[in-house]
Amino acid sequence: MLARRAQLFRTRTSTEPATLVTPEFLSVRSFPPLTWVVEDFVQEMPESVAHAMDPATAWLRSYLSHVNDSAGEEIHILSRLYSDVKVKTLFLPATSKSDLQDLSKLEWTKLTPEFKKELGDLKQHILGSLHARSFEGEPMTGRTLERSLRFIVQGLQRGMFHELPSIWMTWTQQVAEMSLQDADTWFSSFLAAIDHDEDPLPLRDFNNKVEDARTKSVQFYMELLRDFDVSPDIPELRKRMAVHFQHKLILYHERVQRWMGELIAREKDAFAKLLSQRELPFDPDLFRKKGEDAIRQLVGDFNGKLQVFASRGKHPVHGKPAQMPVFTQDPSSQLSTDLHTLLSARELENEREIAQYFKAAVAAAEEAVDRELKVLGNKLLGKAQIKELHSIVQSRCWQAFEDKLAGHKWMKLLHHHKTHKSLVQTEMYENKMARFNSANDQRLSAHFRTALERCRSSYKTRKNNMATPVSEDDLKAEHRQLAASVREQLDEDGRDLQDTDAYRGVLRSLDTALDEGLTQIRQKNVELWKVHSDEATRCALKENDAVQKNCRYICLFTWVPMVHKAKSRKHLLQCLSRSGTGTRMSQSMQNQVFEDWYNKELAHDAANVWTNFCLFLVTPIIGFLGLCLVTGCGRRPPPPVPQMPQQYGFTNSCQRPPWG
Structure with missing residues (x-):
């Protein structure tokens, strides 16, 4: 029993924190070799072991063994505790009663030969296989012995090896309670060692490790009570383990939620990086389609990871399985929403970039129109020239507009194209050409008014100089020549402008003045004839x-x-x-x-x-x-x-x- 308690002491030391250095001889799985010396041995070996190489050891093994009824396997109790078991027998050191009463007074030469021979064999056996215990890979010294003793004393003070009671029943009850506590504490130490990586364990692995810890704790508890007539209280142990499990589960859920948030953040960062790699501007419809496809792919992969992570595995035996934490929003839905938000933001940037392209195209069209009109300056243009100018300006305007969009042919299919084209047609082309036409008409009107006044003045002067009275035919012929000369003067001032309304209006006014002048000169001619x-x-x-x-x-x-x-x-x-x-x-x-x-x-x-x-x-x-x-x-x-x-x-x- 003491040997088993010592062995359990070793087991418990393996669960201690790393800050408490465990001596190496306490961390091995079995005790060192055991040599059992039997003094005053005079019996004959049984025939069943007499033929063995080491009859004494074989005899002891047969004496200390029993058969397991369930498996039919022979179990050697001491062999399980010690790495090796040897038996050495010593004959009587003396044969007389007086010598045996006080062997310290007996000289070495007076001891029996059998005793001295067997004692020599024992000495040779012990000294031949004896070696110093190791500590930290080196033979133990006085300093390391002190450290080992300190560790054992500290372990005893912490209750890792309890005192044996004087009364068996008290000892049994204490062993039962302490075994339950030890198993519970051991399970807690197992839980503390679970899920310490950067990422939380998948639910299946977490449940498997917890169940493995439960199983080991239960086995440890059963091992503690093996040599005692005590009924193990497995439900109580499970109840205690459940308390530790709930605390561990809370921490695990917090880690899972934090990890899930980090995983969603990584997916968002990856998607944002993918979106940023797409050079803008881009076809909005194709951009949306590819974005949706990428979101479906990412959410699908995320769902696959989540399903693998959330798989619970087989149902545990000694407790409840861990469940996934409750999320305020389904992680997949949250990821999908966040990714769509990123996609919408990028689409908005794409729309702004497209708008900038169309704005540049409109500006280019306006610049082309202004450039063509600026070349003309204040030059007077007729209708044919205006029509030709309209054709040239319109061609240059649309060429400049389309050249800005030539690198992205898909822009012609957008509603922006139609909208901005209407804007260019109305604001940049029609309005500017209308203002130019109006200014040209005003310049034409001013030009022809000046020309008309000049023609009227010339006509009036030359008409007054006509010789009268003359015959009607001569008067008409001379006036016809004068009118033709005045009209030629007007045509000279309005060269290439005869197709304008201003020219026709001035020509009508001049014709009216000429007709009135003819009437006046005829009247004057008649009056002069009347005077004569x-x-x-x-x-x-x-x-x-x-x-x-x-x-x-x-x-x-x-x-x-x-x-x-x-x-x-x-x-x-x-x-x-x-x-x-x-x-x-x-x-x-x-x-x-x-x-x-x-x-x-x-x-x-x-x-x-x-x-x-x-x-x-x-x-x-x-x-x-x-x-x-x-x-x-x-x-x-x-x-x-x-x-x-x-x-x-x-x-x-x-x-x-x-x-x-």
Whole structure:
């Protein structure tokens, strides 16, 4: 029993912390060799062992052995405790009673020969196999012996080897309780040695190690009680081990949660690194697809690792298995959410990078438009030139826009392309060209206004210098040449600009001025001819006066305007034919001179004739109406007022017609 307790003491020392150095002779699995010396041995060896090489040892082994009924195996108790067991027998040192009473008084020569021989064999056996105990790989010295003794004393003070009680029952109960405590403490030491790596053990390995510790503790507990008639309390041991297991499980769960967070962080860092390796900008659709594929792959691998890690293994015998800790969010879902967040952030960066490319493309298009328009400066352009400019600017604008995106053809398929193209079309091309067209129109208007004033001034000066009076044909021919010269001057100022609205408007204004000038010069020519025909006009007035004096109460010359004008024309033409000036005038010019003379100098006489004519028409109508009122014919609808034919110039207002 003492030998077994000593052996268990050794076992317990193996679980002590590393700070307490255990002597090497206490850490071996078995005791050193045992030599059992039997004194005063005079018996004969049994026949069963007499033929053995070492009959005494064989006899002792047979004496100290028993058979295990369950396995039928012969077990040598001392052989299990000691590395080697030898038996040495010593014969009687003396044969007389007096010598045996006090062998210290007996000289060596007086000892029996058998005793001296066997004692010599014993001495040779012990000294031949004896060697110093080792400590830290070297033979033990006084200093290392002191350290070994100190270790043993400290172990005894810590209760690693309990005192033997004086009463067997008390000792048995104490052994049972202490065995339970020792097994519990040993299990705690086993748990302390589990899961000390940087990463936590997989759940299967953790359960296996814990169950192995439980099994060893139970076996240790059973070994402690082997030589005692005590029923082992396995449930109590399991209950105590469960307490240690719960504390260990809390620490294990904390490590697993921390490790899981670190694992998720590593996966996120790896994914972020993968995303950062993708050079931006990138096709958003392809970027999203590849990102989703990578996330599915990472989450799938993570799930596989998690499932392998969370596998519990076989069900334990001596306690409950460890479970995975409860997470506030499923790790796979958390990883998927975090990875999608990283992907969305990278997509946002990609969108900003794409926007920068389109912004640069818009700026390039604007620069191309400004460059083309800047080359022209304030140059005046016609419609054809404007149309050609539009084509060139539009081509350069879109070429600059597309060149900025040429390195990424997929950008043309994005909605950004359509949006920014519309922006370029409206803001950079149409608006700028509209402003340029407006400025060009203003410059054209200012240019042609100046040109028109210059042409008008030149025309006015040259028109005033025209020789008059002349014939109508000569006047028209000379004025036609003057107008053509003025138009050529305008064309010279508006070279390559004849297709513009400003040119056409100025040309219309110039034509109007030329027509007015022609009318004025013709009128001036007629008046000058009239001035030169003064003798003929006085002659015609005399003829008119003569006719008017010969008229009595009713005379067509003084009452009918057409007759008055016709006779006046006749008188003037007759007078002109008799004058020298009239012979130089064409018939058309003579008619024009008459019209001018009749409308100006005979205006008063013509007005009197028209008054008389109106009175002649109105008087019968008034009389007829009065008669109707008297006779009652007013019930009938009044007759319509006679309408004078418009072609003769008559109006109901009795006013003078425009033609006189």
